[in-house]
Amino acid sequence: MPEGTLCNKQTVDTKEYLNALLADKSGKQYYSEMEKLDVDTDKLWKSIKSTLRSRLRTWLEICAHCGMCADACFLYLANDRDPTQVPSYKIQSTLGEIVKRKGKVNNEFMRMVMDTAWSKCTCCCRCGSFCPFGIDMGIMFGYLRGLCFSQGFVPWELKIGSGMHRVYKAQMDVTVEDWVDTCEWMAEEYEDDWPGLAIPVDKENADIMYTVNAREPKHYPEDIAEAAILFHMAGENWTVPSKGWEETSLAMFAGDWGACKMQVEEVYGAMHRLKPKRMVVTECGHAYRATVIEGPYWAGLKDGRPPVESIHYVEWVAEALRTGKIKIDPAKKIKEPVTYQDSCNYIRNAGLKNVAREIMSYIAEDFREMTPNREHNFCCGGGGGFNGMGRYREQRNVGLKVKLDQILDTGAKLVISPCHNCWDAIRDMEEVYHAGIRWSFLKPLLIKMAIPPDHLKVEE
Amino acid sequence: MYEFVTGPLAWLTFIVFFLGVVYRIVWYFRGLHWQMDRVAYNAHLKYGIKGAIRSIFLWLVPFGSVGWRSKPFMTILFFVFHIGLVVTPIFLQAHNILLRERWGFSLWTISDATADTLTILMIVAALFLVLRRIAYPEIRILTTAYDYLLLAISVAPFITGFIAAHHYSNYEFWLILHIICGEIMLVAIPFTKLSHSVLFFCSRAQLGMDFGIKRGGMKGTKFSW
Amino acid sequence: MFKDILFGTSASPAGDYAARVAFELAGRFDAHLRLVHVLGVPSRGFSYLAEDVRTGEQVVIDDDYKAWVEEEIKTYYAKQLEKCNDYSIHVCVGHPHREILREARNSNPDLIVLGGPTEENEGSAYKKIVAGSTIQLVSKSALCPVLLVSRPAASFWGGISSVVFGADFSKASDAAFKFAKKVAASIPGCELHIFHAMDIGPVHTGLSLSQEEIEDKIREARKKIRHKYVANLEGFEKYSMEVWEGLPYVEIVKFAREKQADLIVMAYSTKDVDAENARLGSNMEQVIMRSTCPVISVNRKMAKN
Numbered sequence: 002m003p004e005g006t007l008c009n010k011q012t013v014d015t016k017e018y019l020n021a022l023l024a025d026k027s028g029k030q031y032y033s034e035m036e037k038l039d040v041d042t043d044k045l046w047k048s049i050k051s052t053l054r055s056r057l058r059t060w061l062e063i064c065a066h067c068g069m070c071a072d073a074c075f076l077y078l079a080n081d082r083d084p085t086q087v088p089s090y091k092i093q094s095t096l097g098e099i100v101k102r103k104g105k106v107n108n109e110f111m112r113m114v115m116d117t118a119w120s121k122c123t124c125c126c127r128c129g130s131f132c133p134f135g136i137d138m139g140i141m142f143g144y145l146r147g148l149c150f151s152q153g154f155v156p157w158e159l160k161i162g163s164g165m166h167r168v169y170k171a172q173m174d175v176t177v178e179d180w181v182d183t184c185e186w187m188a189e190e191y192e193d194d195w196p197g198l199a200i201p202v203d204k205e206n207a208d209i210m211y212t213v214n215a216r217e218p219k220h221y222p223e224d225i226a227e228a229a230i231l232f233h234m235a236g237e238n239w240t241v242p243s244k245g246w247e248e249t250s251l252a253m254f255a256g257d258w259g260a261c262k263m264q265v266e267e268v269y270g271a272m273h274r275l276k277p278k279r280m281v282v283t284e285c286g287h288a289y290r291a292t293v294i295e296g297p298y299w300a301g302l303k304d305g306r307p308p309v310e311s312i313h314y315v316e317w318v319a320e321a322l323r324t325g326k327i328k329i330d331p332a333k334k335i336k337e338p339v340t341y342q343d344s345c346n347y348i349r350n351a352g353l354k355n356v357a358r359e360i361m362s363y364i365a366e367d368f369r370e371m372t373p374n375r376e377h378n379f380c381c382g383g384g385g386g387f388n389g390m391g392r393y394r395e396q397r398n399v400g401l402k403v404k405l406d407q408i409l410d411t412g413a414k415l416v417i418s419p420c421h422n423c424w425d426a427i428r429d430m431e432e433v434y435h436a437g438i439r440w441s442f443l444k445p446l447l448i449k450m451a452i453p454p455d456h457l458k459v460e461e
Numbered sequence: 462m463y464e465f466v467t468g469p470l471a472w473l474t475f476i477v478f479f480l481g482v483v484y485r486i487v488w489y490f491r492g493l494h495w496q497m498d499r500v501a502y503n504a505h506l507k508y509g510i511k512g513a514i515r516s517i518f519l520w521l522v523p524f525g526s527v528g529w530r531s532k533p534f535m536t537i538l539f540f541v542f543h544i545g546l547v548v549t550p551i552f553l554q555a556h557n558i559l560l561r562e563r564w565g566f567s568l569w570t571i572s573d574a575t576a577d578t579l580t581i582l583m584i585v586a587a588l589f590l591v592l593r594r595i596a597y598p599e600i601r602i603l604t605t606a607y608d609y610l611l612l613a614i615s616v617a618p619f620i621t622g623f624i625a626a627h628h629y630s631n632y633e634f635w636l637i638l639h640i641i642c643g644e645i646m647l648v649a650i651p652f653t654k655l656s657h658s659v660l661f662f663c664s665r666a667q668l669g670m671d672f673g674i675k676r677g678g679m680k681g682t683k684f685s686w
Numbered sequence: 687m688f689k690d691i692l693f694g695t696s697a698s699p700a701g702d703y704a705a706r707v708a709f710e711l712a713g714r715f716d717a718h719l720r721l722v723h724v725l726g727v728p729s730r731g732f733s734y735l736a737e738d739v740r741t742g743e744q745v746v747i748d749d750d751y752k753a754w755v756e757e758e759i760k761t762y763y764a765k766q767l768e769k770c771n772d773y774s775i776h777v778c779v780g781h782p783h784r785e786i787l788r789e790a791r792n793s794n795p796d797l798i799v800l801g802g803p804t805e806e807n808e809g810s811a812y813k814k815i816v817a818g819s820t821i822q823l824v825s826k827s828a829l830c831p832v833l834l835v836s837r838p839a840a841s842f843w844g845g846i847s848s849v850v851f852g853a854d855f856s857k858a859s860d861a862a863f864k865f866a867k868k869v870a871a872s873i874p875g876c877e878l879h880i881f882h883a884m885d886i887g888p889v890h891t892g893l894s895l896s897q898e899e900i901e902d903k904i905r906e907a908r909k910k911i912r913h914k915y916v917a918n919l920e921g922f923e924k925y926s927m928e929v930w931e932g933l934p935y936v937e938i939v940k941f942a943r944e945k946q947a948d949l950i951v952m953a954y955s956t957k958d959v960d961a962e963n964a965r966l967g968s969n970m971e972q973v974i975m976r977s978t979c980p981v982i983s984v985n986r987k988m989a990k991n
């Protein structure tokens with residue numbers, strides 16, 4: 002049987018297909034169908050020929066096999082220096098091999114490739130900065146995931162995830178109505194504490210258009226309320242779009258480039274519609290990378306930038322603290338030792354290292370850097386979709402150890418993590434290893450530390 | 462024989478070498494694609510060039526990059542090996558005498574003692590590079606016979622040239638063998654992974670542009686290589 | 687008095703006392719009873735797994751699973767449901783406080799019933815996701831009174847004869863007062879005890895007030911009670927008032943015991959939710975855990991309605 006009913010080369014474009022996938026508990030049927038899925042070797046080779054260009058070909062060819070990238074990879078370190086976790090080996094034995102064989106690979110090989118692409122690399126791109134030739138395995142694995150996806154070899158959760166983007170234009174089944182209603186709800190719930198609090202939907206020409214991660218409306222709407230409170234405190238003229246509010250992209254983790262394009266165009270559409278001066282993305286790393294850093298290319302914007310200037314939440318926070326739009330009560334600064342999780346997606350791969358330090362200088366009295374840090378920081382252990390895939394749970398848990406040690410070595414028990422993925426991974430670290438650490442986004446901490454302007458003070 | 466290998470064969474070698482190398486470079490840059498590489502090269506050329514220069518420069522300087530600093534032993538081997546590899550043949554007196562004789566020009570030269578030292582160091586470094594490949598599991602797993610072949614191709618002109626220059630035994634034989642080895646190496650550059658001697662610059666430039674444009678450069682952040 | 691009661695159930699012994707009260711109330715007032723069971727906390731990033739709150743297991747939640755849990759709930763409450771003719775069961779996934787609030791927003795109940803603070807999920811990393819407990823968070827944001835039952839209630843609603851109103855003069859307290867009065871007035875022979883506990887702070891700080899100052903403040907508080915509450919009793923006569931000093935949650939529990947209270951009505955204070963102190967529990971939680979009778983919490987939002 003070449004094509005399964007669940008596991009096949011089709012993209013998930015209908016609710017029916019999506020629901021059928023969801024109904025397949027943990028992807029049992031899906032993965033068993035995968036064992037029989039045919040590899041369309043002609044199509045594979047054709048697409049390699051047209052998309053594997055000089056950059057990647059050169060990377061594959063000139064790798065000196067020098068091993069300098071080995072201990073750049075947290076997974077290599079976490080797995081007791083297992084040689085099969087050396088980045089160069091991982092990519093040479095998968096993508097390298099497919100190219101060498103001109104696409105003539107079989108089902109078993111493709112399943113091995115899938116397992117490697119999703120459980121042995123989080124696309125954190127750390128190795129790329131330690132290779133003398135600048136060979137970036139993170140980027141190559143991203144490309145490889147695309148090939149796997151087009152052949153139907155993609156982990157169950159990510160097939161669903163990319164389908165969610167196609168069907169709902171969000172990574173979860175949150176509709177426009179759900180979203181708008183949640184905004185109203187949160188404004189109502191918190192307006193007693195913050196007089197005048199509102200979450201303006203679809204306001205044109207605002208200074209800021211704010212966009213989020215679907216998990217927020219779905220499970221933690223507090224996060225939206227907190228964002229609203231901080232914008233309100235800072236006196237910002239802001240809005241959220243009713244359509245195009247979702248920043249994240251499981252499609253990027255899945256390698257479903259078509260869905261990636263659909264998703265970011267939704268957001269860019271909102272920009273064109275509402276004409277805000279700037280867009281601010283919530284505390285999410287991969288969302289920022291997807292919509293602001295990579296998105297313009299998927300959408301075919303030649304200057305590589307989104308239609309309006311777009312910044313990450315940490316940039317907005319740094320600006321608000323710097324300009325005094327939000328004032329911190331010196332007595333309420335964080336006194337205990339605290340460390341910061343540099344998210345690869347907006348630190349290494351988007352250059353916001355100094356912004357993060359600036360924020361910490363305003364809010365923490367005893368800020369402890371991890372080693373290594375900034376653009377050389379290790380992945381939290383849960384990137385690239387690693388957190389959410391049942392099939393690779395064990396491997397993910399092993400991968401968490403490197404970050405956990407880094408955190409414990411700082412002596413801090415509190416980790417600030419303005420990235421949903423990293424935040425999840427750190428939470429799971431605590432669950433798996435019981436290290437006694439705590440973690441937080443910036444928003445709740447800022448609200449506690451800020452001095453509310455007089456007109457927002459409420460008497461009890 | 463000597464006339465042949467230093468005459469027509471040398472010509473052929475250099476033509477193949479230069480054309481091959483130029484082809485590689487042109488092929489590389491023509492193959493870059495703003496959308497597929499997801500780097501807006503042309504739209505932000507200035508940022509790109511700045512990024513590219515930093516990325517190349519810091520990796521050309523011994524201990525100039527975080528990567529080099531994190532592996533001091535490897536770094537020393539690398540630089541000793543490559544300085545010997547690049548500097549010796551180009552500035553060698555013997556080579557430049559030949560150049561002058563045949564093509565009527567020569568470059569600035571180094572003393573024979575310096576050349577000897579560089580040659581020996583280079584050969585020793587190559588030896589350690591081999592040992593390293595055998596000793597470390599993370600490198601062993603990557604290493605193929607091809608890697609040893611390339612090392613051999615790179616070292617052969619040094620060993621043979623050294624023996625010839627010091628007249629240890631049959632000078633004529635070793636000299637001709639040396640020249641053939643040298644020519645093999647030059648021809649190998651465009652056709653094998655040794656093309657990295659130019660593609661190194663291309664690849665580093667590309668990643669430098671990536672960081673200089675998209676991954677932080679335009680936010681004013683300098684990547685600390 | 688109540689037409690629509692929302693009961694946040696855990697379908698486990700931890701919620702048994704609350705369940706008894708909820709069913710009893712629904713029967714008495716002929717109200718629609720909504721059993722809301724939040725069966726799992728989402729876990730694993732964006733995955734479709736959740737941690738089943740009862741078993742602690744990782745499960746894939748789909749319609750089958752929900753149907754199965756619904757059956758379980760029906761079995762668990764079989765006896766009570768037999769007598770209950772107007773109820774509905776809602777099974778959902780999410781963080782308990784959020785899903786209870788979501789359901790409350792959709793159905794607009796006039797009372798929410800919850801079990802007392804339990805050690806549920808203790809040690810689970812998921813508990814730490816949101817600062818504060820389910821009780822705190824629901825009490826803070828609900829648009830109706832929240833009835834919290836952590837111990838077997840000695841007397842059911844019908845047998846209520848003594849209501850203690852814990853006054854703190856806040857806006858929320860005004861609403862709590864109105865509600866307490868309404869309850870007392872609706873039950874023949876019921877007494878209403880207006881009580882204020884003056885927080886004199888921890889004694890060991892050395893900042894303790896002199897006895898004179900304390901007495902001044904007590905006088906002041908009595909004046910306020912008279913002005914704010916007694917003046918608004920609108921003819922209700924079976925009341926008393928009292929001001930004690932000490933640790934508020936200790937004093938109110940002591941007072942309730944003395945008055946053989948069947949119900950305590952308190953205002954929810956926003957100051958209570960604080961991540962750092964969440965584990966110690968708020969004043970409210972302390973009262974709930976210690977008092978022998980159920981507690982009704984009324985928050986500031988109800989002052990507007």
Ligand code: HEM
Nearest residue numbers: 471549550555576577580618619622623625626640643644
């Ligand atoms: C076109 C090809 C080449 C020709 C005609 C050539 C010719 C020569 C000659 C005539 C000598 C001098 C021997 C003596 O002192 O009597 C020499 C030495 C040497 N050549 Fe070449 N060579 C060629 C290519 C190369 C290449 C490609 C390399 C290295 C990459 C190389 C490295 C050396 C070295 C290391 C010595 C010995 C230096 C010393 O230790 O003094 N040669 N070569």
Ligand code: HEM
Nearest residue numbers: 065067133134539543546590611612615646655657658661
């Ligand atoms: C300026 C030009 C060159 C640059 C920038 C360069 C750079 C590099 C780099 C970055 C590596 C890999 C990292 C490492 O092994 O440390 C390397 C390895 C190597 N290079 Fe070059 N290279 C250049 C020229 C050459 C030439 C001309 C040859 C020989 C014909 C050569 C032969 C080798 C060999 C054999 C290795 C493998 C070393 C090993 O076994 O680890 N390189 N080179």
Ligand code: SF4
Nearest residue numbers: 064065067068070132
């Ligand atoms: S550091 Fe670069 S050249 Fe060396 S093995 Fe790794 S990828 Fe290959």
Ligand code: SF4
Nearest residue numbers: 074122123126128139
């Ligand atoms: S991108 Fe990150 S996870 Fe992937 S191989 Fe490189 S260092 Fe390892």
Ligand code: SF4
Nearest residue numbers: 345346380381384422
């Ligand atoms: S999850 Fe966080 S640390 Fe890991 S790759 Fe993504 S951004 Fe980086």
